[in-house]
Amino acid sequence: xxxxxxxxxxxxxxxxxxxxxxxxxxxxxxxxxxxxxxxxxxxxxxxxxxxxxxxxxxxxxxxxxxxxxxxxxxxxxxxxxxxxxxxxxxxxxxxxxxxxxxxxxxxxxxxxxxxxxxxxxxxxxxxxxxxxxxxxxxxxxxxxxxxxxxxxxxxxxxxxxxxxxxxxxxxxxxxxxxxxxxxxxxxxxxxxxxxxxxxxxxxxxxxxxxxxxxxxxxxxxxxxxxxxxxxxxxxxxxxxxxxxxxxxxxxxxxxxxxxxxxxxxxxxxxxxxxxxxxxxxxxxxxxxxxxxxxxxxxxxxxxxxxxxxxxxxxxxxxxxxxxxxxxxxxxxxxxxxxxxxxxxxxxxxxxxxxxxxxxxxxxxxxxxxxxxxxxxxxxxxxxxxxxxxxxxxxxxxxxxxxxxxxxxxxxxxxxxxxxxxxxxxxxxxxxxxxxxxxxxxxxxxxxxxxxxxxxxxxxxxxxxxxxxxxxxxxxxxxxxxxxxxxxxxxxxxxxxxxxxxxxxxx
Amino acid sequence: xxxxxxxxxxxxxxxxxxxxxxxxxxxxxxxxxxxxxxxxxxxxxxxxxxxxxxxxxxxxxxxxxxxxxxxxxxxxxxxxxxxxxxxxxxxxxxxxxxxxxxxxxxxxxxxxxxxxxxxxxxxxxxxxxxxxxxxxxxxxxxxxxxxxxxxxxxxxxxxxxxxxxxxxxxxxxxxxxxxxxxxxxxxxxxxxxxxxxxxxxxxxxxxxxxxxxxxxxxxxxxxxxxxxxxxxxxxxxxxxxxxxxxx
Numbered sequence: 234x235x236x237x238x239x240x241x242x243x244x245x246x247x248x249x250x251x252x253x254x255x256x257x258x259x260x261x262x263x264x265x266x267x268x269x270x271x272x273x274x275x276x277x278x279x280x281x282x283x284x285x286x287x288x289x290x291x292x293x294x295x296x297x298x299x300x301x302x303x304x305x306x307x308x309x310x311x312x313x314x315x316x317x318x319x320x321x322x323x324x325x326x327x328x329x330x331x332x333x334x335x336x337x338x339x340x341x342x343x344x345x346x347x348x349x350x351x352x353x354x355x356x357x358x359x360x361x362x363x364x365x366x367x368x369x370x371x372x373x374x375x376x377x378x379x380x381x382x383x384x385x386x387x388x389x390x391x392x393x394x395x396x397x398x399x400x401x402x403x404x405x406x407x408x409x410x411x412x413x414x415x416x417x418x419x420x421x422x423x424x425x426x427x428x429x430x431x432x433x434x435x436x437x438x439x440x441x442x443x444x445x446x447x448x449x450x451x452x453x454x455x456x457x458x459x460x461x462x463x464x465x466x467x468x469x470x471x472x473x474x475x476x477x478x479x480x481x482x483x484x485x486x487x488x489x490x491x492x493x494x495x496x497x498x499x500x501x502x503x504x505x506x507x508x509x510x511x512x513x514x515x516x517x518x519x520x521x522x523x524x525x526x527x528x529x530x531x532x533x534x535x536x537x538x539x540x541x542x543x544x545x546x547x548x549x550x551x552x553x554x555x556x557x558x559x560x561x562x563x564x565x566x567x568x569x570x571x572x573x574x575x576x577x578x579x580x581x582x583x584x585x586x587x588x589x590x591x592x593x594x595x596x597x598x599x600x601x602x603x604x605x606x607x608x609x610x611x612x613x614x615x616x617x618x619x620x621x622x623x624x625x626x627x628x629x630x631x632x633x634x635x636x637x638x639x640x641x642x643x644x645x646x647x648x649x650x651x652x653x654x655x656x657x658x659x660x661x662x663x664x665x666x667x668x669x670x671x672x673x674x675x676x677x678x679x680x681x682x683x684x685x686x687x688x689x690x691x692x693x694x695x696x697x698x699x700x701x702x703x704x705x706x707x708x709x710x711x712x713x714x715x716x717x718x719x720x721x722x723x724x725x726x727x728x729x730x731x732x733x734x735x736x737x738x739x
Numbered sequence: 740x741x742x743x744x745x746x747x748x749x750x751x752x753x754x755x756x757x758x759x760x761x762x763x764x765x766x767x768x769x770x771x772x773x774x775x776x777x778x779x780x781x782x783x784x785x786x787x788x789x790x791x792x793x794x795x796x797x798x799x800x801x802x803x804x805x806x807x808x809x810x811x812x813x814x815x816x817x818x819x820x821x822x823x824x825x826x827x828x829x830x831x832x833x834x835x836x837x838x839x840x841x842x843x844x845x846x847x848x849x850x851x852x853x854x855x856x857x858x859x860x861x862x863x864x865x866x867x868x869x870x871x872x873x874x875x876x877x878x879x880x881x882x883x884x885x886x887x888x889x890x891x892x893x894x895x896x897x898x899x900x901x902x903x904x905x906x907x908x909x910x911x912x913x914x915x916x917x918x919x920x921x922x923x924x925x926x927x928x929x930x931x932x933x934x935x936x937x938x939x940x941x942x943x944x945x946x947x948x949x950x951x952x953x954x955x956x957x958x959x960x961x962x963x964x965x966x967x968x969x970x971x972x973x974x975x976x977x978x979x980x981x982x983x984x985x986x
Contacts, residue, residue, distance in 0.1 A: 299782045318935055319781035322980045326862040329932065329959030329981045333782060363983035 237436040238429050241404055246289045249282050250400050251392030251428060258387045259286055263294055263365060266332075272359045272366035274340065274381065276373040277389030280429030284338055286389070287367045291334040296365070297324055302338035309350035312358060320362035333364050340368035341375035356380045374561075391426025394418065400428065401435050405445065412445040419450040459483040461494055462559055468495065468546055469502045470553035477546035481538055488537040492518055493562035495541050501557050507550040514544025577633050584624045601634070608635045611643050621651035622658070741768045741803055741829035744796040747819035747840070749969040752945070753790055754816060756968070756975045758809040759941035760784050765852045766807060768800035768829070778859040784938045785859050785978040794972035796824060805829065805836065806850035815845050862978070866955035866963060867928025868895040870902045872917065874966065875948040880904040880915050881939050887911040890982050891939060893956055894931035901925075902954075906936075923951055930956035933982040942977045959984065 243249045249256045255275070262273050275283045284302075291298045299319040301312065316335055324331030337355060356379050359366055368384060370376060401417045420438070424430040439445045464484045468477045484491065492515065499511050518540035525533045578597065585604075586596035608617040621631050628648050632639035753773070757764050760779040767774035772791040778784070792798040819825055819840045826839040838845040884891040887908030895902050902925060904915040919925045946952060946966055955963040964977040 297782055299780070301780075314937065315781045318783050318937070322781070322783045322935060322982050323959065323961070325778070325782070325785055325859070325961050325978055325980045326864075328957065328961055329983050331980075363985050 236433075237404060237408075238432045241400075241407075241432065242285050243282070243289045244292055246286065246293050249286045249289055251396030252277075252282060252286070252389045255387050255389045256286060259290055259367075260293070262385060262387070263290055263334075266365045269385075270363075272362060272368060272384045274368045274370060274373065274376070274384045274386050275389060276341075276370045276386070278391050278426060279371060280424075280427035281389045281392050282428055283369045283389050284336070287334070287336045287369060290367070291336075294332065294334070296332045296334040297326075298334050298336060300336040300338060302336075309354040312351055312354040316355070316366075317358045317361070320358055320364045320366055322364075335362070335364055335366040336369065337366065338369045339371070340380075341370035341372045352377055352380070356383065359383050392428040393426070394421045397421035397424070397428055397431045401431060404432065404435060405439065408439070410439050410445055411443060412439070413447050415447040416445045416450050419447055423450075461486060465494060465498050465559045466557070468542060469499060469549075469557070472546050474543035474547040477542040478539060481542045488518070488534050488541065489522055490562070492522065492537065492541050493564045494559075495545055497562040497564070498557075498559045499545060501559065502553050503549070507548050510548035511545045514540045514548060517544065574633070577630060581624065581626065581630050581634065584626075588624060605634050605636070611635050611637050611647060614647065618647050618650045618654060621647055622655040625655070626651070740831070741800045741805075741827070743798045743800070743827045744824050745794070745798075745827070746796070747816055747823050747825050748821060749790070749794055749973070750816045750819075750825050751813065752947075752968045753788065753973060754809055754813045756788055756945040757786055758813060759945050760786050760938075761856070762810060763806060763808055763850055763855050765855050765858060766805050768803040768805065770800055770802060772798070776858045776861070778856065779938075780856070783935070783980045784942070785861070787861055787976040787978075788973065790969065790973040794969040803829065803831075804852050805834075806852040806855045807836070807847070808850060811847060815840075815847065818843060818845075861976075862961070864955075864957070864961060864963070866930070866957040866960060868897075868930035868956040869924070869926035869928070870895065870917075870922060870954040870956065871924040871951055872902070872922050872954070873948070874946045874950045874952050876917065876921070877946060877952055877964075878943055878948055881936065881943045883913045883915065885936050885940060887913050889936050890933050891936050892931060892933050893954070893962060895925070895927060895929070895956060897927045897929045900927050928956075929958055930960075932956060932959050932962060933984055934962060934979055935982055938979050942979070945975070 246256055246260055255277075259273070259275065275287065277283055288298060288300075299316070301316050316337060319333060320335045322333075323329040324333050340355060355368070356377060359368070359380060360383055368376075368380075373381070373386070373388075398414075398417050398421050401420060402412070402414075405412045405417070416438075417435075420434050421431055424434060434450075438449050442449060459480065461484060464480055467480050472480060481491065486494065496512075496515050499515070500508055503511050518537040521533050521537035521540065525531055525537070578601070579593070582593055582597040582601060585591075585600055586593045589596065589600065591600065604620060607613060608620055611617045617631070617635060620626070620634075624630075626634070626648070628639050628644050631637075631644050631648060632641075635644070637644050753775075757775050757777055761777045764775055764777045770792075772789055772794070775786070775788040777786050792800075815838055816825060823841055826837075828837045828839075829835075830837060834849050836847040836849055838847060881891070884904065884906030887910075888906040890906070892905040892907075893903075894905070900919060902917045902922060904913070904917075906913040942964065946964070947968060950966045950968070953963075953965040955965075959981055961978050961980050964979075965974065967974055
C-alpha cells in the first residue's frame with residue numbers, strides 16, 4: 234500500500250494548495266536569494282504542506298536537496314558535518330556556482346537529549362551558510378531568538394476546507410473512485426486545516442471502496458494540540474467554566490507554566506472586582522501547586538487546573554471582545570534578572586538565621602523586613618552599626634538592607650565602625666582569657682602556645698588511655714582465657730622467664 | 740544468484756573506500772563484477788567503485804542488487820587474517836548474506852535497497868586540468884593542511900606549469916608546489932578550487948600511498964580522483980564538490 238500523501242505530494246510549487254501567498258513568498262525568496270543570501274523559516278501547523286513546498290521549490294529551481302529531519306541523528310556535530318558542509322559547498326554538477334537547497338525539518342525541535350547543543354549549531358550554520366536554507370517548524374517561538382532574527386519568515390496558514398476539497402476530489406478522480414461531494418466535505422471538515430490528515434483520512438475510508446458516500450465517512454475529529462495564545466483568548470474572553478477546563482486539556486503546557494501564562498495575561502482584559510476574583514482562583518491554584526511540590530502527589534494538579542481555568546473563566550463578569558496582545562509570562566525572566574539581588578538577600582538571611590537561631594525562611598520573611606525598616610537609610614546610625622557588626626555585613630549587603638547607596642561614605646563608615654566594634658567586642662567578650670597573649674612579649678605568647686599544646690596532648694593521652702584500657706581489657710580477657718586453658722604452662726613460662734634472666738648471668 | 744570468494748584485503752579495501760562517505764550502500768552484483776555508487780548525506784562527496792570479477796578467486800553473479808550496512812560488513816571482513824579468503828553467498832529466499840571465513844560462519848541481514856539513499860547520477864564534467872601523482876603526495880598535502888585549516892585549495896598554475904596545494908589558517912599557512920618532475924604526469928589547464936578537508940581526509944584514508952592517483956580539477960568545480968586497487972582490478976572514483984569561496 235502506498236501512502237497517498239506521498240503519491241500525491243506536489244512536485245512543483247504550483248501544485249501546493251491552500252497557501253498561495255506563502256507559496257509565492259517562498260518562490261520570491263528563492264529567486265532573489267542571490268541578492269539577500271538569507272535563510273528562511275517556514276512555519277505553520279502540521280500537515281499544511283511546509284515540507285512539501287520546500288521540496289517542490291527545490292524541484293522548480295532545479296536545486297539538489299539536502300534534508301535533515303527529526304528521524305536523523307541530530308547532535309551538534311552531525312549538524313555541523315552534514316548541514317554545515319552542505320551549506321558551504323557547491324554542487325557536484327555545477328561546482329561553486331551551483332545552488333543546493335538545505336532543508337532542516339522540524340527546526341523548532343533541535344533541543345532535547347539526542348539533539349543536545351543542536352539548536353546553537355543550527356544558528357551557526359545559518360549564519361555561515363553560502364547556500365539557501367529552509368528551516369521548517371511548527372512553533373515559530375520555540376526557536377531561539379538569534380535564529381529567528383537571522384532568517385526571513387514565511388507563515389503557512391491552516392488550509393481552508395475550500396482548498397482541501399478540490400485536492401481530495403482530484404485524488405479520487407486519479408484513483409478512479411466515485412464520490413459524493415458531501416463525503417469529501419465531511420472529510421475536509423473534520424481535519425480542521427490539516428491537509429495531510431485529510432488525505433490520510435480519505436485513504437482510510439476510500440481506498441478499497443469504488444464509491445464513497447457520506448455515510449462511509451466515519452472518521453472522528455482527531456486530537457490536536459491547541460496553541461497557548463488561542464487558549465488564552467478562549468479562556469479570558471469566551472468560554473464558560475466547563476468549556477475552559479475542557480479546552481485546557483488540549484494545551485500542551487504543565488499547570489505550572491499555564492498558571493504563569495494566565496496570571497500574566499488576565500489583567501489585560503479583566504478589571505476591578507472580576508480581576509480580584511480571578512486572582513483569588515489563581516492563588517488557590519498556586520497553593521495546589523505548592524501541595525504538589527511538597528507531597529509530590531501530582532493528582533493535585535487537577536485542582537490547580539480547575540482553579541486556573543474554570544475559576545478564571547467563572548470570574549468573568551463583563552463580556553470581552555476585540556483582540557488582545559497576549560505575551561509570554563515574565564516570571565522566568567524576572568527570576569533571571571533578579572538573580573543577583575536574591576542571592577544577596579539569601580546570603581544575608583543565611584547569616585541572620587545562624588546568629589538568631591531561626592530557619593532561613595523565617596530570617597528572610599520575618600526578620601529582614603524589620604531590620605530593613607529599622608535601619609532605613611541608616612538614619613538610626615548606632616543601630617545600623619550594631620546590626621552590621623552582629624551579622625558581619627559588607628557594604629553591598631548593608632546597602633541592600635538599608636537602601637543607602639553602596640559606595641556612599643555613610644555606608645562605608647558604618648561598615649568600618651562595625652568592624653572596629655566587633656573587634657573590640659571580641660576582646661571584651663574574651664574576658665581575661667587572652668590577657669597574656671595580648672599584653673606579654675613573644676616568649677609569653679610562646680608559653681601560652683605551649684600550654685595549649687600541652688592541654689591538647691593531655692586530652693590525647695586521656696583518649697589514648699581510654700583506648701589502651703579497652704585494649705588491656707581485651708588483652709586480659711584473652712590472657713585469662715589462655716590461662717584458663719593452660720594454667721600450668723603459663724606458670725612455668727613465668728618462672729622460666731625469671732630464671733632465664735638469672736641463668737643468662739651465669 | 741551470487742557466490743564469490745575473495746581475499747580479505749580486497750574486500751576490506753573495497754568496503755573502506757565506500758564507508759568513508761556513507762554508512763549503507765547498494766551493491767550491484769553484475770556478471771562481470773561489483774558496482775557501488777553512493778553519495779554522502781550532505782550531497783557533497785560521491786564514490787563510484789567497480790571491482791572486476793577477476794579480482795575474486797571465484798565469482799558468480801547474475802545482476803542482483805543488495806543493500807548492506809557497511810560497518811557490519813567491515814567488522815566481519817576484519818575478522819579475517821591477512822591472506823585468508825572470505826566466501827560470500829547470497830540467500831535469495833531470506834535476503835541474507837552468508838559469509839564464511841575459515842570455518843567461521845556469519846549470516847548478515849541485508850537492508851532493503853529501496854530504503855537506502857538513491858544512487859547519484861555521475862555528473863558529466865569537463866575538467867580542464869589533470870594531475871597524476873603518487874598517493875603519498877596526497878597524504879602529505881592533506882596531513883599538512885589539516886594542521887592549519889579546515890579547507891584546502893588545490894589548483895594548477897597554467898603559466899608556470901605546476902600543481903599546488905594551499906591551506907590558509909587563521910595564523911599559519913601551508914603551501915606545496917609540485918612541478919612536472921615531482922609528478923607522474925601533468926596536463927595543464929586553469930584550475931583552482933577549495934575543498935573541505937574533512938572529506939579529503941576521509942577519502943585520503945582509502946587511497947593507498949603507493950598508488951597512482953589521477954586528479955581532475957577545474958575552476959571552482961568539483962574534483963575527481965581516480966585510483967586503482969586490488970592490483971588494478973578495482974577502480975575507485977571520488978568526486979567532491981568545492982567549497983563556495985566567500986569573501
